[in-house]
Amino acid sequence: MTLSAAKALPAAETSPGIAVTGALAPRFEEILTPEALAFAAALQRRFNPTRKALLERRAARQAAFDAGQLPDFLPETAAVRAADWTIAALPADLLDRRVEITGPVDRKMIVNALNSGAKVFMADFEDASSPTWANMIEGQINLKDRWAGAIDFTDATTGKAYALGPKPAVLIIRPRGWHLPEAHVRIDGEEMSGALFDFALYTFHNAKAALAQGSGPYFYLPKTESHLEARLWNDVFSFSEDALGLAHGTIKATVLIETLPAVFEMDEILFELKDHMAGLNLGRWDYIFSFIKRLGKNPRFLTPDRGRMVMSEAFLRAYCRLLVETCHRRNAFAMGGMAAQIPVKGDPQANAAAFAKVQADKEREAGLGCDGTWVAHPDLVPVARAVFDRLMPNANQRDAARAPANVTRDDLLEMHQGARTEAGLRENIRVGVQYIEAWLRGRGAVPLYNLMEDAATAEISRAQVWQWIHLKAALDDGRTVTGELFQALLDDEMAQLRAVLGAAVYDAGRFPEAIALFADMSLADTFEEFLTLPAYRLIA
Known part of the structure; x- marks a missing residue:
């Protein structure tokens, strides 16, 4: 192992083929142990060729879309969609997810989110974190400290003390997507996958500690484009469980449906991960981005102002309805989308209006059958919680009877209307x-x-x-x-x-x-x- 910083790990701890070029700051050695890096390298060597092939498959599909092809349900997997099957049973602490808060993996955010009153905190190494080397490794230290009971701290600037409360939220980790590298770690001369790096370090250091405390190694999987990409994650999970001495199915994952191709393969994604599956999530902002990216050259799909693309209309409405129906048919959770509003300080009227928007959005999701929802700020937790407590008296809505959604491909491609300004x-x-x-x-x-x-x-x-x-x-x-x-x-x-x-x-x-x-x-x-x-x- 080589290090660009002056401080280096002892020569006896080097491993052939593993090079760490990121600087070592205090406590980084606790995360970048020889054993943890060897586990990460094993995942990279075994699964990175498939990851790269799947990224090339994305490019090939994009070329077809650019040529005028439209996404559709796959004929070759029709039997999976038609068959009667469900995902494996879920652990007790994942049965009520009515409000989930999300945020980056800095120490203050972790403590505040775990204490927010939300049922779940999604600690995010992906879209809510800038993937500097320091952010990524310090985030791993913070999460390791959470399970070690050592997350409490005093802010050096303000002197304010932060301590974990008696009933913290369930912790779910979002690693980086399949497309992102970790440039500071090379395995056999090749940059490591950011997804495998984040997953490997967290699982290696925390899976058994989380299980010992009544929880487990839980993940949110971002940017998935196909059931084949879900299959790759399932293979990673099964390999890791064997390598770390965990029972098969211990690792649980919720997949964000935030890409246009994935919405046509939701049954298949659930099936590929059925032993490790917890549910699907309405990743709506990235979904709009993916819709534009995949079909953006086609004049038929010219978008209006993004403020006009609301969840109650057109392709976004169809996407929501199909996700809920698909998940509940398979006994999986259907998680609602993000409320990005934050408190408007100094303007009570604007603040009340923002909170009213959140309440209306969460009422829409609960009415559709979602089993929970996302917020970005602790002050929004009680707003969302009140809606789901009122409209979802049980732990979830998986057993609720609803009329068939009957969503078609054309519904999923229906354009939003409105001006461009x-x-x-x-x-x-x-x-x-x-x-x-x-x-x-x-x-x-x-x-x-x-x-x-x-x-x-x-x-x-x-x-x-x-x-x-x-x-x-x-x-x-x-x-x-x-x-x-x-x-x-x-x-x-x-x-x-x-x-x-x-x-x-x-x-x-x-x-x-x-x-x-x-x-x-x-x-x-x-x-x-x-x-x-x-x-x-x-x-x-």
Whole structure:
């Protein structure tokens, strides 16, 4: 093992073929042990070839979509959809998930989220975290401390003490998606998969401790595009259980349905993971991004302002209804989407309006049959909890009788209606650039305009700008969206932002890099799969 920092692990602890190039900070050796790295390397060597092949399969499917093919239910898996089967039984602490809070893996967030009153905390190594080396390893330290009973701490700046309460939320981990690398670890000369790295370290250090405390190694799986990608996760889980001496089926996963291809393979995804499956989640922001990405070159799917794409209409409504029906048929959980609102300080009227939106959204989800929902801020936990306590008196709704959804492919491709406006274009620019700038500074959960944003919002923003330029979309005032119009609005928005933030704050940030990245991706001839891939090279 080699280390770029002056501090290095003892030579006796080196392992052939494993190179760690990230700097060692205090306590990093507790996570990057020879045994843990050997386990991570075993996963990489066994499963990375399949991971890379599946990413190539994504590219091939995209080429077909670009050529005019539309996604559809798979004829070759019709028997799986038609058969009568259910997922394996779930552990007791996953039977009531009425409110889940999400956030990055910094220490303060973990303690506050576990104490928030939510049933579940999803600790996020993915969209809510900027994957700097320090963030990723410090997050692993914090989660290890949670199971060791050592998560309590005092903030060195404020002097405030943070301590874990008597009834913490159930902990579920979201590793990075299949597409993301971990540039600071190389196995046999090749960058390690970020997904396998995050999963390996957490499982190796915490699976048995979690089980001993009445819980278990639970995961949220992001960005899944197909049942074959779910099969890969299932193989990883089974291999890991054997390697670590865990009973088969100990690891449980909830899959985020946040890509357009995946919604046509939900039965198959549940089936592939049935021994390890807990449920599916409505990852709605990424779903909108995926819809634009996969069908964005087709004029039929030209999107309106993103504020017009609401969950009660068109393809988003169909997606919700089909997910609930599919999950409950298989005895799996159907988890609702994110309420990104945060408290509006100093404006009681605006704050009340924001909370009312959350309440209405959660009433819609509970009415559809969701077994729980997501919030981004602790103050929203009681709002969502009150709705589900009122509308879902039992632990979940898996046994509730409902009329068939009868969702078709055409329903899942029904476009949202509405105008495309200069205000919508400006919002995409303003939010997208500010999020990327914060991400480059190491922050993955960013409060912007009274919403807690993560990478999904930035992805929607730049995807929609790209689509409007590429398809020469008409705004409601008659103008065509061109590269020149985009550049003029970008310049104007950044000038206004610099005036609002102040020259000193603006100039001390990473705005030049963020602006360049957002502009390059918006104006490119071809659509980049994820903005986090080129952005990662600016922080790795």
